[in-house]
Amino acid sequence: DSPSVIHEFNQAHDVAAILESFGYVKRGKRFASPGTNHAAGVVVLETGRVFCHQQGDPLSGEHAHDAFDVFRILQHGGDYRAAVKEAAGLLGLDRRERAA
Numbered sequence: 001d002s003p004s005v006i007h008e009f010n011q012a013h014d015v016a017a018i019l020e021s022f023g024y025v026k027r028g029k030r031f032a033s034p035g036t037n038h039a040a041g042v043v044v045l046e047t048g049r050v051f052c053h054q055q056g057d058p059l060s061g062e063h064a065h066d067a068f069d070v071f072r073i074l075q076h077g078g079d080y081r082a083a084v085k086e087a088a089g090l091l092g093l094d095r096r097e098r099a100a
Helices: 005-012 016-019 067-075 080-091 093-099
Strands: 026-027 030-032 042-044 051-053
Touching: 005 067, 005 093, 016 026, 016 042, 026 042, 042 080, 067 080, 080 093
Parallel strands: none
Antiparallel strands: 026 030, 030 042, 042 051
16 A cells, blocks of 8 residues: 555656756757757657657657656666665655655
8 A cells, every 4th residue: 555656756846847857948848858949749749748859859759758757767777676766765764664
C-alpha cells in the first residue's frame, strides 16, 4: 500500500521546470534543446507530457514522456532503478519506508 514513487514524482514536479533545469529554453509554446540554434522541437502537451521532434535530443522518440521520464532520461541516462531511488529520496518516501 505504499505510494508509487513515479506517480508521486509526477504529481510534485512540473515537466517545464525540469526541462528548464536541464538547460532547455522556452520559445513560445515549445522548448529548444540546450545549445541548439534549430527550431524548438520539444512540445509540452495539454496532458503535461512532453513530445520531442528534435532528432538527436535524448527525449526524442516515438512516445511522449511524463515528468518522471524526463527526469529519468536527462538525470540518469534512462536508468529506471537510479531514477526511482533518487526520486524516492527527493520525495521523502525512502525515509517513510525505513520508519515502518
